[in-house]
Amino acid sequence: MEFLIGRLLEDAAINLGLRDVVEEVLDGLGLSFTALTEDEPDAALGNGGLGRLATCYMESMATLACPAVGYGLRYEHGLFRQSFDHGRQIETPEDWLATEAPWNFTRPESSYGVGFGGSVEDVEGRPVWRPRARVRATAHDTPVVGYGGKWANTLRLWAAMPTADLFDLERFNAGDIVAASNHEALARALSRVLYPSDSTEEGKELRLSQEYFLTSASVQDILRRYLTDHTDLTGLPDRVAIQMNDTHPAIAGPELIRLLVDDHGFAFDTAADLTTGVLGYTNHTLLPEALERWSVGLMQKVLPRHLQIIERLDSREIEIAGPRPDGVGLIGDGAVKMGDVAFVTSHRINGVSALHTELVQRDLFPVLDRRHPGRILNVTNGVTPRRWLKLANRPLARLVTDTVGEGWETDLDRLSDLERHLDDPGFLEAFGETKHLAKQRLTQWLDDRFDISVPTGALYDIQVKRQHEYKRQLMNILWTIARWQRIRRDPDNGGQGWVPRVKIFGGKAAASYRAAKDIIRLINDVAEVVNNDPVTRDLLRVVYPPNYDVSMAEKLIPAADLSEQISTAGMEASGTGNMKFALNGALTVGTLDGANVEIRDHVGAENFFLFGLTADEVVERRGVPGHARAAIEDSQALRDVLQAVAEGTFSPDDHHRYDSLLDNMWNNDWFLVASDFDSYDAAQSEVDRVYRDPALWQRRSVINMSRMGYFSSDRSIREYMAKIWDVLPVV
Numbered sequence: 001m002e003f004l005i006g007r008l009l010e011d012a013a014i015n016l017g018l019r020d021v022v023e024e025v026l027d028g029l030g031l032s033f034t035a036l037t038e039d040e041p042d043a044a045l046g047n048g049g050l051g052r053l054a055t056c057y058m059e060s061m062a063t064l065a066c067p068a069v070g071y072g073l074r075y076e077h078g079l080f081r082q083s084f085d086h087g088r089q090i091e092t093p094e095d096w097l098a099t100e101a102p103w104n105f106t107r108p109e110s111s112y113g114v115g116f117g118g119s120v121e122d123v124e125g126r127p128v129w130r131p132r133a134r135v136r137a138t139a140h141d142t143p144v145v146g147y148g149g150k151w152a153n154t155l156r157l158w159a160a161m162p163t164a165d166l167f168d169l170e171r172f173n174a175g176d177i178v179a180a181s182n183h184e185a186l187a188r189a190l191s192r193v194l195y196p197s198d199s200t201e202e203g204k205e206l207r208l209s210q211e212y213f214l215t216s217a218s219v220q221d222i223l224r225r226y227l228t229d230h231t232d233l234t235g236l237p238d239r240v241a242i243q244m245n246d247t248h249p250a251i252a253g254p255e256l257i258r259l260l261v262d263d264h265g266f267a268f269d270t271a272a273d274l275t276t277g278v279l280g281y282t283n284h285t286l287l288p289e290a291l292e293r294w295s296v297g298l299m300q301k302v303l304p305r306h307l308q309i310i311e312r313l314d315s316r317e318i319e320i321a322g323p324r325p326d327g328v329g330l331i332g333d334g335a336v337k338m339g340d341v342a343f344v345t346s347h348r349i350n351g352v353s354a355l356h357t358e359l360v361q362r363d364l365f366p367v368l369d370r371r372h373p374g375r376i377l378n379v380t381n382g383v384t385p386r387r388w389l390k391l392a393n394r395p396l397a398r399l400v401t402d403t404v405g406e407g408w409e410t411d412l413d414r415l416s417d418l419e420r421h422l423d424d425p426g427f428l429e430a431f432g433e434t435k436h437l438a439k440q441r442l443t444q445w446l447d448d449r450f451d452i453s454v455p456t457g458a459l460y461d462i463q464v465k466r467q468h469e470y471k472r473q474l475m476n477i478l479w480t481i482a483r484w485q486r487i488r489r490d491p492d493n494g495g496q497g498w499v500p501r502v503k504i505f506g507g508k509a510a511a512s513y514r515a516a517k518d519i520i521r522l523i524n525d526v527a528e529v530v531n532n533d534p535v536t537r538d539l540l541r542v543v544y545p546p547n548y549d550v551s552m553a554e555k556l557i558p559a560a561d562l563s564e565q566i567s568t569a570g571m572e573a574s575g576t577g578n579m580k581f582a583l584n585g586a587l588t589v590g591t592l593d594g595a596n597v598e599i600r601d602h603v604g605a606e607n608f609f610l611f612g613l614t615a616d617e618v619v620e621r622r623g624v625p626g627h628a629r630a631a632i633e634d635s636q637a638l639r640d641v642l643q644a645v646a647e648g649t650f651s652p653d654d655h656h657r658y659d660s661l662l663d664n665m666w667n668n669d670w671f672l673v674a675s676d677f678d679s680y681d682a683a684q685s686e687v688d689r690v691y692r693d694p695a696l697w698q699r700r701s702v703i704n705m706s707r708m709g710y711f712s713s714d715r716s717i718r719e720y721m722a723k724i725w726d727v728l729p730v731v
Contacts, residue, residue, distance in 0.1 A: 001214065001248040002194060003072045003155060004046025005055045005142070006387070006550030008103050010037045014391055015063075016149045041101070042549045044078025044094035045157070047194065047508065048466035049576050050284055052550065053352075053713075054245055056384045056576070057720075060713040062146030062153045063386075063410060065731035066721055071218035073210065074140050074157035079194045082508045082547040087524030091511050093193075103142045110139035110156075112220040113163065114213050116186070120305050129262065129305035135187040136161045137217030147386050147409055150731050158217045160190035197512045201298070208294055208302050215249045219256050233264055237277030241725040244346070246284045247292045250338040253279055253345025254309040262305070268312060272345075280724045281342040281349045282379075283360050284573050287470070291364075293335040310336055317344050321371040328367045343368050343375070348724045352381045352574040353595040355615065359570060379720055380598055381574040382713035385412050388580045393558035396434040396584065403427065413709035418702055428698050435585065435701075438558035445555050446545065454502045454541050459691050462556055462581070463564035464506035464548055467516040470571040473505060474661070475673040475680060476564055477523045480530070480542060481641045481650075482681065487536045499688045502541045504556060506548035518661050520544070525650040525657075553577075558584045561697075562609075562687060565590035566680065568671045570615030572596075579711040585701040587690075589683050591676070595711070602707045607700045611683035612676040621675055628669035631677070638677045642666075 010033075013019040023033040046052065054070065061068045080091035115131025122128075142155040162184040189196075189206055190213045197203045219242070226233070226240055244252055253275050260271035285291070299307045314330040330340045343349055343365055351357030357378035361369050369376055386409055390397045400408055403421060408414040421427040439456045446452040463476050480503050487498055505523050509516035527542035545552060563581030565572075565588050572594035582588060582599060589609035590596040600608040613621060621627050632638050646662055648655030665674060691697050709715075721727050 001073065001211065001246075002046035002051030003054050003058070003070060003157075004048070004051030004550055005043050005155070006554070007037060007040040007042055008142070009040050010391055011059075011387055012143075012145045014386060015059075015145045015147045038551075041096040041099060042551045043101070044081075044096045044549075045072065045075055045194070047079050049574075050246060053381055053383075053576050056382065056387075056713040057717060058144045058153060058155060059146070059384045059386065060382070060717040062144045062151050063148070063384075064714060064717055064721070065146065065151040065729040066153075066717060066725075066727060067151075067730050068153045069221075070144070070153070070155040071214065071221075072155065072157050073191050073194075073214050074159040075194050076188075076192045077194075079508065080511065084520075084524055084544070084546050087521040087528070089509055089517050089520050101142075105141040105143075107139040107141055107156075110221060110224075112137045112217045112224075114160075114216045116209055116212070116302055118304065120308060127262065127305065127308065129258075133186055134163050135190065135213070136163050137213060139217075139221070156218075156221070158191065158214060160187040160213060162187040195510070197510075199512045204294070204298060205302060208298060211248050212251050212255070212303060212306075215252045216255050218249075219252055219259060223259060233260065233266070234270075234274065236274050240278050241727065242279050243720070243724070244279060244281045244342055246282065246290070247338040247342055250281070250292070250342035250345075251303070251306060253341060254303075254306040254313070257309050257313075257345075258305055261309075269316070272313065272316060275345055276347050279342075279346040281346040283339070283342075283349060283351055283356075283364070286356070286359055286364055286571065286573065291337070291339040293337050295335050296331065297334075299336050307336070310341060313341070313344055317371075324371065325367060339364070340368065343372075347375065349376045350379045350724065351376070352379065353598060354378055354380060355570075355592070355597050356573040356594060359615065377723060379716055379723065380595055380711075381576050381579070382711050382716035383576050383579045383583065384713045385409055385583065387554075388557070389583055392554040393434070393438060393584050395437045396431075396558065399430055399434055410714065411709075412712040412714070415706045415709050418706040422699055422702060428695065428702070431585070431702055432694070432698055435559070435561070438584075442555050442559040446543065450545055452543055452545070454543060455500060455538070458500035458502045458541070459561045459687075460502050460504065460559050461562040461564065461687075462504045462506075462560040462586075463566070464504070464553060464556055465575075465577055467507045467509035467513070467520060469515055469519075469671045470568050472566050472568060472671060472673055472676075473507070473523065474519050474671075475566060475677060476503070476505070477519070477526055477542075478638065478641050478645075478673070478677070479680060479684060480540070481526060481644060482637045483684075484526075484530050484533070484536055484540055485640055485644065487539050488533070491535060491539075498539045499691050500539050502543060504560075505542075505544045506552060506556065508548060515661065515664070518658060522645070522650065522658060522661065529650050553580070557581055557586075560584065560586040561691070561701075562586060563588045563590075565593075565596050566612070566676075567591060567593045568676075569593045569613055569618050571671075579708065582704045583708045583711070585705045587687075587697070587700055587704060589680075589687060599711070602710055603704045604707075607703050609683045609687055611679040613672060613679075618672060621672060622670070627672075628674050629666055631669075631674035632666060635674070635678050637681060638674060 013022050026033045058070045077093040081094045083090045113134050114137055115134045117132035118130045120127050120129050137158040138161050140157045144153045144155055190210055196206050198207050256275045257271045260266040261268055310330055330337055351360045361376050390409055404414050404417040443454050443456055465471055509520055523544050530540055530542050531537055557580050560581050563586040565578040569591045574595040578596055578599055591612040592614050645658050651657040
């Protein structure tokens with residue numbers, strides 16, 4: 001559903017080996033390449049890690065010459081543009097398509113009809129779906145250039161258009177303009193907004209319709225391309241691999257079966273076997289709200305033929321694997337469970353970190369795993385070093401090349417050679433200078449763009465990611481309040497002084513997610529107080545630049561000293577921001593969650609600021625009655641912070657603004673902010689201790705960076721190619 005591609009001009013120039021040449025030519029013409037790249041719109045096609053990972057994978061597939069097409073939707077407005085009004089998040093439509101993108105190639109020859117609703121009739125013993133509404137999917141292609149320019153793949157984005165035959169001209173001319181335009185309204189809605197709110201039945205229907213629109217157009221396109229060169233569809237699994245990125249396209253299984261049975265005359269069982277041979281499913285989350293469940297009534301209304309197929313698949317699963325326990329199945333409690341649909345229709349199901357895959361197997365699909373052994377495997381996520389080091393941090397990339405030589409861009413394990421220079425004062429000084437330059441670049445951008453002034457000599461402590469309670473931005477800002485209170489009580493910190501900190505946040509909250517939006521407002525309210533406090537402002541700043549996107553990340557990540565990866569253990573599937581920060585030399589404060597576990601294993605426990613409960617301890621703690629209240633009562637620092645929030649210290653105009661957050665902290669605290677607070681506090685004290693020794697900090701930073709070779713998306717894609725897709729490079 002999302003590809004967070006960012007700006008493409010500089011990325012393509014780097015991968016074609018032309019960046020420096022282009023810059024030199026433009027300089028000769030009195031033009032700035034940087035200004036040109038900044039002028040390119042940042043495509044509003046994604047939200048966070050899921051969409052950014054998909055883009056890293058597309059770039060790595062092109063670099064490795066793995067022939068692939070990425071299928072998504074060409075959102076007119078994307079997610080939303082975030083701004084702040086007195087600290088509150090305000091959502092307005094994105095306008096990234098206001099200027100025609102030169103990367104967009106419209107492909108009118110690739111256009112497919114997609115139906116919705118209607119009924120299924122029996123015609124001579126065969127089911128025939130007669131949709132109530134139909135739209136056309138039109139293809140818009142964007143090239144994805146691999147590093148070295150030897151191969152390029154295609155990102156194909158679908159836009160919805162009304163079909164001319166369904167426009168009711170007679171009703172329109174009779175004055176019934178709205179009814180005559182219903183199909184046009186449906187088409188516009190399908191590719192207008194990423195993740196429309198599903199808090200209403202209409203919103204749920206639109207989401208399901210969007211997902212089917214994407215999936216149907218893509219599967220039809222795949223079959224059309226296959227049949228261009230082959231006549232026998234029984235060979236489909238030998239030539240085609242379809243990877244479903246989370247449950248959003250999980251309707252792909254039923255759709256492929258429908259096309260094989262209804263359009264190509266296959267028997268159901270044969271079609272189902274072919275489908276399983278083609279499909280793979282990547283699970284990205286254990287969160288219930290992300291493992292979609294659609295009511296049977298909604299599925300019947302929007303996709304009646306597919307509901308029939310899912311019911312048949314459910315019965316077939318029992319025929320294949322035998323009787324099963326109650327509560328297990330593709331349909332249950334009046335809902336279609338799309339995670340289970342994706343599992344049953346795929347030959348491989350993968351998690352995205354070692355811990356996450358273990359939890360997928362143990363907690364998410366334990367019964368299906370026993371019934372279909374061997375389907376679940378792990379492919380830990382990765383990030384592309386081309387964008388996240390060579391593009392985002394040019395001074396550091398140059399230092400790497402000068403130190404280890406050419407070629408690390410496609411062989412990230414070469415970074416390990418940096419460790420041979422840990423005792424070279426000249427190298428460490430040069431490494432420190434690259435961080436200083438990144439901070440200068442960021443501070444200049446913050447000043448120019450938002451009129452925000454921050455010191456460059458401070459520790460830059462950054463948490464940027466989608467706003468969600470499990471990611472625990474709340475714990476971060478509560479600790480920031482504790483820091484502020486301590487500085488006010490003892491400005492000299494017992495004579496040893498305070499390590500100056502700049503706390504930077506970034507990320508959007510879903511428009512209907514009240515708690516996440518309250519946390520955003522609290523961060524901004526705290527910033528208003530802390531940044532204007534003459535006692536603390538030189539020692540602590542809080543910054544929340546609005547509308548976090550790829551281009552902002554490219555400025556923030558290189559400047560970070562400390563990476564905040566503090567999710568409740570067992571809830572973050574992997575994370576990729578943790579990899580980007582470490583690749584740029586930031587140290588991590590984090591829990592044993594997602595890929596943090598593997599990062600810590602690679603960089604060494606002594607180079608990772610660990611805190612908090614483990615995933616198993618989280619489950620145990622949640623079962624303790626009154627755990628939240630007990631943890632707060634045991635922590636004087638946390639009690640002082642919550643008291644300040646309750647008294648309206650940060651909301652003097654409305655003392656009750658954060659009553660809901662406070663009530664949740666005391667009486668529920670599902671994400672265990674209180675239980676982990678003191679451990680987090682202790683880890684931050686250790687951060688201060690290490691940062692006071694610049695040589696020690698730089699040494700650990702270099703070690704972090706040097707051991708990031710495993711976390712290249714090239715390694716991830718090689719594993720997909722070998723373990724799931726069975727495909728070889730074409731170059």
